[in-house]
Amino acid sequence: GDDCLFIMNHNYRSRDTMSHGDIEALMIAAKIVYEAKGRITAAPFDKVRDAGQLTELCIGGSLGNERVRTHLENFFSEISFNSESNDAHSLALIVGSDTFLCEQGINEYAVLAKFYPKAGLRPVFLISGQTSNANKGAAWYLSENFDNLRRQYGQAQFCLILKVKS
Numbered sequence: 001g002d003d004c005l006f007i008m009n010h011n012y013r014s015r016d017t018m019s020h021g022d023i024e025a026l027m028i029a030a031k032i033v034y035e036a037k038g039r040i041t042a043a044p045f046d047k048v049r050d051a052g053q054l055t056e057l058c059i060g061g062s063l064g065n066e067r068v069r070t071h072l073e074n075f076f077s078e079i080s081f082n083s084e085s086n087d088a089h090s091l092a093l094i095v096g097s098d099t100f101l102c103e104q105g106i107n108e109y110a111v112l113a114k115f116y117p118k119a120g121l122r123p124v125f126l127i128s129g130q131t132s133n134a135n136k137g138a139a140w141y142l143s144e145n146f147d148n149l150r151r152q153y154g155q156a157q158f159c160l161i162l163k164v165k166s
Contacts, residue, residue: 021132110138137164
């Protein structure tokens with residue numbers, strides 16, 4: 001039972017709140033830690049400096065969680081979210097040359113990744129969706145498939161793009 005640091009995000013529209021779906025995602029992810037007899041420490045993204053001292057779970061979009069943005073930039077440079085347009089490409093998840101459009105309430109996408117910031121450190125689990133609903137779906141996927149992912153990848157890193165149907 002490893003201790004796990006949950007990195008909290010905020011609603012990108014209001015720094016003092018979290019989206020309902022993100023709260024549900026944290027609760028779903030907490031189930032994994034509790035079932036493994038671990039303990040949870042929670043911290044806002046702007047209060048944590050080092051990665052890898054504890055197993056970390058980082059949830060949120062790059063607009064609402066600067067730590068997610070930093071992890072994506074440093075460890076997954078091929079992945080980004082379009083946050084600059086207000087058209088059909090708004091919130092698009094871009095992976096290399098592939099673009100995954102957000103159809104809110106129908107089809108949404110999320111990144112689910114496990115990586116190590118440096119050799120010998122604890123893993124970081126990253127959940128970053130186009131919406132809080134996509135974050136919740138990715139957390140549910142991680143919870144329901146944790147043992148399968150552990151068997152399939154072991155200590156190796158992975159990065160999945162999940163389609164969340166609402």
